[in-house]
Amino acid sequence: MDRINAxxxxxxxxxxxxxxxxxxxxxxxxxxRGIFPRVILPWSFQVLPLNMRKKxxxxxxxxxxxxxxxxxxxxxxxxxxxxxxxxAELLVSYFPKKIKIVVSKGSQIDNSQCVISMxxxxxxxxxxxxxxxxxxxxxxxxxxxxxxxxDEKRIKNIKEADRLWLEALGxxxxxxxxxWMSFRGIIDARISKNVKILLNxxxxxxxxxxxxxxxxxxxxxxxxxxxxxxxxxxQEDIQLxxxxxxxxxxxxxxxIFGGRPVSGKGIVEAxxxxxxxxxxxxxxxxxxxxxxxxxxxxxxxxxFCRKLDIENKVQFTGFLPRKERLSLVAKAKxxxxxxxxxxxxxxxxEALYLNTPVVAYDIPALRIYYQGLEGITLxxxxxxxxLVQKSVELISTRNIPTDKPRFKSWNKIMNEETNLIRKLVLx
Numbered sequence: 074m075d076r077i078n079a080x081x082x083x084x085x086x087x088x089x090x091x092x093x094x095x096x097x098x099x100x101x102x103x104x105x106r107g108i109f110p111r112v113i114l115p116w117s118f119q120v121l122p123l124n125m126r127k128k129x130x131x132x133x134x135x136x137x138x139x140x141x142x143x144x145x146x147x148x149x150x151x152x153x154x155x156x157x158x159x160x161a162e163l164l165v166s167y168f169p170k171k172i173k174i175v176v177s178k179g180s181q182i183d184n185s186q187c188v189i190s191m192x193x194x195x196x197x198x199x200x201x202x203x204x205x206x207x208x209x210x211x212x213x214x215x216x217x218x219x220x221x222x223x224d225e226k227r228i229k230n231i232k233e234a235d236r237l238w239l240e241a242l243g244x245x246x247x248x249x250x251x252x253w254m255s256f257r258g259i260i261d262a263r264i265s266k267n268v269k270i271l272l273n274x275x276x277x278x279x280x281x282x283x284x285x286x287x288x289x290x291x292x293x294x295x296x297x298x299x300x301x302x303x304x305x306x307x308q309e310d311i312q313l314x315x316x317x318x319x320x321x322x323x324x325x326x327x328x329i330f331g332g333r334p335v336s337g338k339g340i341v342e343a344x345x346x347x348x349x350x351x352x353x354x355x356x357x358x359x360x361x362x363x364x365x366x367x368x369x370x371x372x373x374x375x376x377f378c379r380k381l382d383i384e385n386k387v388q389f390t391g392f393l394p395r396k397e398r399l400s401l402v403a404k405a406k407x408x409x410x411x412x413x414x415x416x417x418x419x420x421x422x423e424a425l426y427l428n429t430p431v432v433a434y435d436i437p438a439l440r441i442y443y444q445g446l447e448g449i450t451l452x453x454x455x456x457x458x459x460l461v462q463k464s465v466e467l468i469s470t471r472n473i474p475t476d477k478p479r480f481k482s483w484n485k486i487m488n489e490e491t492n493l494i495r496k497l498v499l500x
Contacts, residue, residue: 077498078184079103080210081110082201083191084118085138086129088365088392090333091304091419092217095281096191098307099215100138102487108494110189111182113204116144116165116172117196119151120158122367141180144200145173159260165199166263172203187211187498190275193220195264198271205274211498214272215490216280216297218416221265223290227436230455231337231413232258238336241344241377242370272296277497279303279490282416284438298493302442304417305483306426313399314426322403322427326358328468329402331410331420331431333364334374334389339411339434341377346411346460348381353465358386360409361401365392403427407467410434411460417442421449422478430473432463448475 085097100110112133118126133140150161164171176182185208190201193216205212222228232254239250272278278296280286281303286293306314328350332338340362347360360383366374371389378384393401402408408424408431415438424431425448433439435451443449450467452459467473481489 075107075495075499077108077186077495078182079108079110079494080141080182080185080188080204080208081112081191082115082144082188082197082204083112084114084129085112085136085191086132087395088128088132090364092192094419095217095304097136098483099191099487099490102483103491106487106491108491111139111141111180111185113141113174113176113182113200114143115192115194115196115200116146116161117158117194118143119146120161122153125365125367139180140177141182142174142176144196144203145175147171156256159257162195162264163260165195166260166267169199169203172199174200174204174207183208185210187213187494189494190214191217193218195220195268198268202271202274211277212275213277213279213494213497214275216278216285216416218414219285219288220268220272222288224288227288227413227454233455234336234339234342234413237341237345241341242373243376277493279493280416282438282441284436284441285416287437287441300486300489302417302480303486303490304419304422305480305486306422307483310395310399310423313396314423317399317403317427322400324406325404326355327401327405328358328360328407328409328464329405329424329429330360330362331408331418331424331433332412334362334366334370337412337414339413340374342411342455342457342460343409344374344378344381344383344387346409346457346464347387348383349457349461350464350468351383351386353461354468358406358468360387361390361405362387363390363393363398363401399423399427402429405429407432407464409460409464412436413454415439422480425449425475426477428475430467430475432460432467442480443478446476446478448473 083096086093188201188204188210190197244250280297280299283299283301286297330343334340378387410433421431430448432450434454450463
């Protein structure tokens with residue numbers, strides 16, 4: 074098998090969400106198939122809080138990842154100030170050459186044959202294109218979420234989730250919220266326009282799900298090569314799930330929030346709905362929210378829970394290792410999954426395998442892969458009344474059957490993905 078040296082632009086970190094976890098698994102599998110990744114961190118890494126950057130570097134070094142460098146922004150972005158990420162995106166959208174690539178000494182990346190953006194984010198895409206231009210490499214992007222949306226109704230619902238998020242974080246001033254939403258709207262519109270242009274500079278556009286080109290719009294179906302799906306349970310996950318199901322975990326008075334605690338995953342809608350759900354179920358139930366969350370955001374969300382009078386009925390666990398999280402999912406009576414932003418909901422797959430029913434919004438990612446299966450209830454996006462009603466029904470029902478979805482194995486997906494990369498690089 075011909076060796077391929079690849080520069081991989083990624084944040085392969087399990088605690089930043091499904092995209093980071095998927096990137097980590099891909100990088101591990103690439104090495105087994107003769108594609109040797111040299112990781113370069115995108116410029117967004119620079120604007121992460123210092124404690125998160127240190128935690129990330131420690132994890133990657135422990136993993137044995139070959140960190141060859143990182144993209145950097147002008148010095149002003151070395152300082153922490155409000156809106157730093159948004160201003161960085163605006164700067165790069167107008168002046169992409171402001172990105173500089175700092176390469177670690179002795180990294181020997183000049184013999185690379187391709188650059189792969191492992192994420193759809195503007196930071197990863199722009200970093201990859203700059204690297205591709207500097208080293209004259211084949212350019213590949215792996216979309217893990219839609220980089221933009223073609224459906225105006227979907228855009229409206231996502232923006233409304235962002236507005237609720239700002240309110241929950243304590244930004245009470247209507248004028249301040251609207252000013253920020255307008256500012257973000259300008260940036261998002263510009264980035265979407267740029268990304269549509271920048272994607273044309275890639276030699277191969279891969280997507281981890283059919284739902285991604287569906288969300289992007291009809292014209293992208295001819296241009297995006299999608300894996301259907303490109304996510305699966307790893308062998309390690311399957312072993313963990315089998316051990317948990319063999320134990321026949323008893324369902325406890327727990328409802329688990331399936332996504333990360335961010336606006337696009339519907340965290341605020343889940344909290345608002347939870348207040349009403351509690352009126353129709355045993356008062357001993359708790360909503361458990363897992364996932365990495367910054368201390369300042371956590372404190373504000375706790376204040377929001379206090380205002381809703383549900384503070385003692387919500388538990389924030391922070392990031393949990395896979396074994397602990399899957400154990401929680403197995404014990405939960407229900408998974409609440411009001412996500413607006415998805416490609417292939419991995420959390421839903423885990424829940425169904427662990428005999429935990431799910432109530433979720435009827436967005437393309439859920440509809441394409443889970444509609445009609447036992448154990449999943451899809452409701453109209455942003456319909457909080459239906460979210461409450463269906464959740465109460467499911468919590469109050471005993472022994473809800475769940476189907477175990479049958480998709481391609483992780484091994485088959487990785488063979489398919491790496492073969493596409495090989496074909497492009499070696500042709």
